[in-house]
Amino acid sequence: MHIPLLSPVGRVRAASRLSRAGTVCAVFGGAVTALVVARWRPLVDLDERIAEALHRRAVTEPGFVHVNRLLTDWLWDPWTFRALVAVAVVALWWRGARPLAVWVAATMLLSALVQQGVKAAVGRDRPQWTDPVDSAHYAAYPSGHAMTATVSCGLLLWLLYRAGVRRGVWRAAVGAAAVSVLGVGLTRLYLGVHWPSDVLGGWLLGAALAAFAIRGFDRWCAASPARRGL
Numbered sequence: 256m257h258i259p260l261l262s263p264v265g266r267v268r269a270a271s272r273l274s275r276a277g278t279v280c281a282v283f284g285g286a287v288t289a290l291v292v293a294r295w296r297p298l299v300d301l302d303e304r305i306a307e308a309l310h311r312r313a314v315t316e317p318g319f320v321h322v323n324r325l326l327t328d329w330l331w332d333p334w335t336f337r338a339l340v341a342v343a344v345v346a347l348w349w350r351g352a353r354p355l356a357v358w359v360a361a362t363m364l365l366s367a368l369v370q371q372g373v374k375a376a377v378g379r380d381r382p383q384w385t386d387p388v389d390s391a392h393y394a395a396y397p398s399g400h401a402m403t404a405t406v407s408c409g410l411l412l413w414l415l416y417r418a419g420v421r422r423g424v425w426r427a428a429v430g431a432a433a434v435s436v437l438g439v440g441l442t443r444l445y446l447g448v449h450w451p452s453d454v455l456g457g458w459l460l461g462a463a464l465a466a467f468a469i470r471g472f473d474r475w476c477a478a479s480p481a482r483r484g485l
Contacts, residue, residue, distance in 0.1 A: 270473060277466030284459030291396050291452055292377055302450040306382050310447045313388045320388045323442045327389075331439035333399055336407035337363060343414055355472065359410055362468040366406040369464065370399050370457075382447050391448035398449050398457035401440045405461025406468075408432035413469050 290298045313320055329335065340363050347356035374394040381395040415428050440454040 270470060273466050273470050277463050277470060280459045280466065281463035284456060284463055287452055287456045287459060288373065288377065288396070291379060291456065298452055302452050305451045306444070306447065309445050310382070310384055310388075313445055313447060314386055317388075320446065323445050324389055327400065327439065327442040327446065331400065331404060331435055331442065333403035336403050340407050340410060343411060347414075355414075358468070358472050358475075359414070362410060362464070363406065365468075366403065366461065366464055369460065370397065370402050373397055373460070374399070379450075379453070382450060384447055387447060389446035389448055395449055396453045396456055397460055398440065398443055398453045400443050401436070401454045401457030402461040402464075404436045404439045405458050406465045408436055409462065409465030410468070413465075 340359060344356045344360045347353070347359065374396065377396045378394050379396040381391060409432075412428060412432055415425060420428070436458065440458060443449040443454055444451060
């Protein structure tokens with residue numbers, strides 16, 4: 256059985272929920288960013304306690320560290336997610352859905368620009384260890400892995416929903432996306448290359464961007480009868 260299409264009323268309600276979710280994520284993401292910039296002591300202390308506890312455990316588990324490095328460097332690497340979205344963009348272009356293909360590609364480009372812009376503006380140092388189990392470069396906030404995974408999975412799920420895939424495929428995709436978004440953040444924390452608030456900020460900012468991109472395309476289509484079939 257395929258995912259049933261929403262009625263006009265259902266579409267309006269879904270769009271309203273999506274807009275609210277995007278706004279909530281944007282507000283909380285902005286709040287986390289402000290607290291990081293202000294070096295709010297309770298947040299800094301919590302970040303340090305969690306990071307130190309995870310690092311103490313990681314140095315005693317080299318095998319698990321290796322698994323986490325494989326996951327973060329290959330399966331959940333930002334370029335892996337970008338490659339998946341690129342495949343979707345090419346498929347959309349090939350099938351004639353070119354405005355949608357351009358929109359998705361532009362969203363991914365915007366995500367990368369926002370991520371790098373915030374990193375440069377905040378300029379937060381990464382955790383420093385005398386016995387690191389992994390390394391990463393450039394500023395810490397927000398986590399690029401977490402943000403890219405969230406935006407990519409959000410867009411891919413949206414495209415699958417628009418395609419009306421079968422319920423089993425949809426549920427498997429939702430499960431894989433949830434595991435990937437959560438897992439990539441946890442691997443970055445376990446490997447000691449990010450503070451917890453870096454990952455939280457990446458999740459929130461990524462979710463807000465994906466929600467607004469999806470809502471923006473739907474509004475653009477609704478603005479003209481000629482676009483409503485896109």
